[in-house]
Amino acid sequence: MPLRVVNVLLLMLFLATVALNWAERAERDRPHVEILPEMVRSAAAESFSPNPVFADGKTLQKPAPGTIPRGLLPLHYQATPEDAHRAGEELTNPYSLNNENALKRGASVYANFCLACHGPTRAGDGPVARRGYPPPPAQPPPIKDGEMFHIITYGRGNMPSHAGQLSREDRWKVILYIRSLQQKTVAQAAGGKP
Ligand code: HEC
Numbered sequence: 560m561p562l563r564v565v566n567v568l569l570l571m572l573f574l575a576t577v578a579l580n581w582a583e584r585a586e587r588d589r590p591h592v593e594i595l596p597e598m599v600r601s602a603a604a605e606s607f608s609p610n611p612v613f614a615d616g617k618t619l620q621k622p623a624p625g626t627i628p629r630g631l632l633p634l635h636y637q638a639t640p641e642d643a644h645r646a647g648e649e650l651t652n653p654y655s656l657n658n659e660n661a662l663k664r665g666a667s668v669y670a671n672f673c674l675a676c677h678g679p680t681r682a683g684d685g686p687v688a689r690r691g692y693p694p695p696p697a698q699p700p701p702i703k704d705g706e707m708f709h710i711i712t713y714g715r716g717n718m719p720s721h722a723g724q725l726s727r728e729d730r731w732k733v734i735l736y737i738r739s740l741q742q743k744t745v746a747q748a749a750g751g752k753p
Contacts, residue, residue, distance in 0.1 A: 669733050
């Protein structure tokens with residue numbers, strides 16, 4: 560190929576590049592060619608709409624087996640007397656009696672969620688029990704904190720579960736308050752000041 564032809568071709572290529580560059584400058588924000596546009600704008604399917612992509616034809620897929628919601632701590636107990644006993648052996652209250660704030664919160668939880676049946680001093684004489692609801696025991700048997708936690712969580716006999724109303728922290732705090740109530744009762748029985 561003669562040198563002159565090469566030069567002409569190179570000049571044309573140069574001019575074409577300049578022209579393209581100039582034309583492209585008009586709409587710099589908008590790409591003319593999109594490679595894999597689905598990656599830029601994914602198709603948003605409605606949760607309950609059918610979906611051919613999945614084997615069961617549904618958009619909303621079940622979580623993988625064993626998935627735990629963020630923040631949830633599993634509690635490995637069943638609502639059985641055996642597991643209530645096991646909870647008593649295995650679980651301990653994370654709060655101690657010298658924790659003023661926890662006690663305060665526990666007192667408030669007790670007044671709002673337990674007193675109606677169990678009564679102010681836990682003698683089983685709350686207003687609900689006095690009006691005919693099967694009363695809780697007047698002299699509750701001594702049980703461990705963990706077993707109490709199990710009873711509050713899963714219920715027992717006529718005592719309904721409070722897992723839906725009370726966070727785990729609140730359940731432990733109300734147990735703490737019950738322990739402080741017991742200490743007061745013991746002190747009173749011994750003739751000391753309440
Ligand atoms: C609707 C009435 C009712 C409410 C509200 C209630 N309880 Fe009970 N609770 C009972 C009854 C009835 C029993 C006896 C259950 C049985 O053995 O049949 C009981 C038993 C218990 C026991 C075992 C026996 C004992 O007293 O040690 C614990 C612990 C207990 N409840 C704690 C609580 C706590 C803590 C709350 C508040 C968060 C609460 N209950 C709220 C009715 C209630």
